[in-house]
Amino acid sequence: MTSTYAVLSEGLRKRFGEVDALRGLDLAIAPGTVCGLLGPNGAGKTTAVRLLTTLLRPDAGSARIAGHDLLRDPAAVRRHIGVTGQDASVDGDLTGRQNLRLFARLHRVRGPAERADELLDRFGLTEAADRPMSGYSGGMRRRLDLAASLVRRPDVLFLDEPTTGLDPASRGRIWEAVRELAAAGTAVLLTTQYLEEADQLADDIALMDRGRVARTGSPAQLKAVLGTQIEVVVGDVDTMVDAAAVLDRLTGAEPSLDRERRAVGALTRDGTLTLPRLVRELDAAGVPLVDASLRPPTLDDVFLRLTEERAA
Incomplete structure (x- = not known):
């Protein structure tokens, strides 16, 4: 790759009739990293994936994928990427082994039978390899689909909601495979509705909103923007004001009061700020304490904040 980035897009735009699906997508993904592309429904995530994988042509902007120009040389881009979309690309009438051998031959991979067997073993599908794919469970189909996208050992892998509907065990297998790929140098673009998944896998997050990247950063950086949530539950509703004064002094933020729960x-x-210090300060102020907690934010909190800002 001639670029520092495995994926680099600048100002990508796509319009469908009166709808601006992408309004200037700027994205940079380094080799060997996982980028989580998150956002509300309709934010433009799937359109972005379809553009970057040459399935759609942008109306404006530019991009380089694995060092190749998206517009000038889409064939070269396709030779260096793997794609696992929301719908399975494997053939239900063929066995798992036949599917992978077919993909290997289509991609002109040396030793297609050996490569198929290697992937079947890697994804725990060897025992089911000679059964028709139509009889596979949802998790097995998803693993076979991911295996098919890796037949050619891509420089960049695009995963569009790869674990939707899977049980925790199947999801864990795919997580393990994604980590191994990134460790081996593959750049991964992951869209997902499971924010825990992005938190577990992504080195960087790109939060999309209305066709653009609204915020970027590591999961830790994005969560740090919100801060830590403090909540104390007092034994006497009349001391809620005193508890609020303590929290105001410690945080400099205006506390919220929930009188029904006696929570501040x-x-x-x-x-x-630590929990022991918080408890000591409340005790010194004479606040009868029932419960106290410091909860770090999650990506769910970040996502909800973005959604709230969008609605506003």
Whole structure:
């Protein structure tokens, strides 16, 4: 690859009739990393994947995939990528082994039988290799589909919601495969509705909204923007004001009061605040405490904040 990035797009745009599906997509993914592309439904994630995999032609902008120009040399781009879409690409009438051998021959891979056997073993499908794929479970089909996208050992792998509907064990197998690919140098673009999945796998997150990347950063960086959620539950509703004063002094943020639960909450970006200190401060203020917690934010919280800002 001649570029620092395995995927580099600048200002990609795509319009369908009156709808601007992409309004200037800027994205950079380094080799050997996983980028999680997240966003609400309709944000443009699938359109972005279809553009970057040459299935659609952009109306404007540019991109280089594995060092090749997306517009000038789409054939070269296709030779260096693997794609696992939302719908399975394997043939239900063929066995798992036949599917992978077929893909290997289509991609002119040396030793197609050996490569098929290697992938069947890697994804735990050897015992089912000679059964028709139509009899596979959902998790097995998804693993076979991912194996098919790896027949050619791609420089860049695009995964569009690869684990939707899978049980935890099947999801874990795919997570393990993605980590191994990234460790071996493959760049992975992952779209997912499971924010825990992005938190577990992604080195970087690109949060999309209305056809653009609204925020980028590592999972830790994005969560740090929100801060830590503090909540205390007091024994006497009359002491909620005193508890709020303590939280205000410790965090500098305006606390929220839930009188029905006798709960007082606040956000803090102070990484030095600990639970023992919080309890000591409340005790010193004479606040009868029932419960206290400091909860780090999740990607779900970040996603919900983006959704709330979009609605506003």
